[in-house]
Amino acid sequence: MKVKILFFAALREQLGTSAEEIELPAGVGTVAALRHHLMQRGGAYEKAFGGRTLIRNALNQDMVQPTARIKAGDEIAFFPPVTGG
Amino acid sequence: MRVSVQREDFDSGRELRQLAGDGKVGAIASFVGLVRDVPMTLEHYAGMTEREIAKIVEEASTRWQVMDATVIHRYGELQPADQIVLVAVASAHRGDAFAACEFIMDYLKTRAPFWKKEQRGESPAWVEAKASDDAAAERWAPGASEPGAKKAG
Numbered sequence: 001m002k003v004k005i006l007f008f009a010a011l012r013e014q015l016g017t018s019a020e021e022i023e024l025p026a027g028v029g030t031v032a033a034l035r036h037h038l039m040q041r042g043g044a045y046e047k048a049f050g051g052r053t054l055i056r057n058a059l060n061q062d063m064v065q066p067t068a069r070i071k072a073g074d075e076i077a078f079f080p081p082v083t084g085g
Numbered sequence: 086m087r088v089s090v091q092r093e094d095f096d097s098g099r100e101l102r103q104l105a106g107d108g109k110v111g112a113i114a115s116f117v118g119l120v121r122d123v124p125m126t127l128e129h130y131a132g133m134t135e136r137e138i139a140k141i142v143e144e145a146s147t148r149w150q151v152m153d154a155t156v157i158h159r160y161g162e163l164q165p166a167d168q169i170v171l172v173a174v175a176s177a178h179r180g181d182a183f184a185a186c187e188f189i190m191d192y193l194k195t196r197a198p199f200w201k202k203e204q205r206g207e208s209p210a211w212v213e214a215k216a217s218d219d220a221a222a223e224r225w226a227p228g229a230s231e232p233g234a235k236k237a238g
Contacts, residue, residue, distance in 0.1 A: 061130070079198060084158065
């Protein structure tokens with residue numbers, strides 16, 4: 001299934017990309033599994049998703065826990081804790 | 086309710102006058118956040134930001150009497166003393182207006198997807214989220230002693 005992934009702020013800079021569409025392998029059905037999938041790319045992804053840095057998740061523009069299930073066409077965003085206001 | 090995420094500056098006086106309504110509003114509480122010390126760039130998650138802010142205002146409306154509210158948050162490049170954010174709440178009485186305004190601001194800081202990058206000297210740096218901001222938002226959680234109890238206006 002195909003999903004859209006977005007990265008923001010420090011994470012976007014670290015990975016050198018703000019958005020991509022990817023075809024998920026079978027078995028990647030949750031946000032947590034997607035994080036693991038991205039981590040396995042190695043390099044900056046492994047550093048970002050495998051380290052201790054806090055990364056928040058949003059699914060279709062709602063904050064979610066990593067256990068949230070994803071389906072084809074979803075928009076999943078990853079970003080550092082927010083600092084607005 | 087008016088929620089706007091914009092590059093442009095805003096006129097607080099005009100926004101407050103628009104909240105005055107037709108004679109039922111007795112109190113408008115407002116907060117304006119400014120850029121302090123150094124220039125900064127604000128990034129946001131277009132679409133989600135507006136939705137999150139609207140959800141926070143709706144949550145405030147279930148806890149206090151909120152007759153109307155305006156939240157404006159800027160993004161892009163900002164200079165010291167520039168306005169960043171306006172939260173204004175109209176109610177019949179000041180207690181509800183003060184409490185809802187503070188609640189919206191506290192939640193906005195921990196939930197609305199904005200990120201600040203400060204220009205300190207030659208090296209720009211992303212601002213780290215503060216534990217004190219989380220603590221400020223958690224004061225309003227169920228079971229916590231509520232900072233803004235209802236008062237007569």
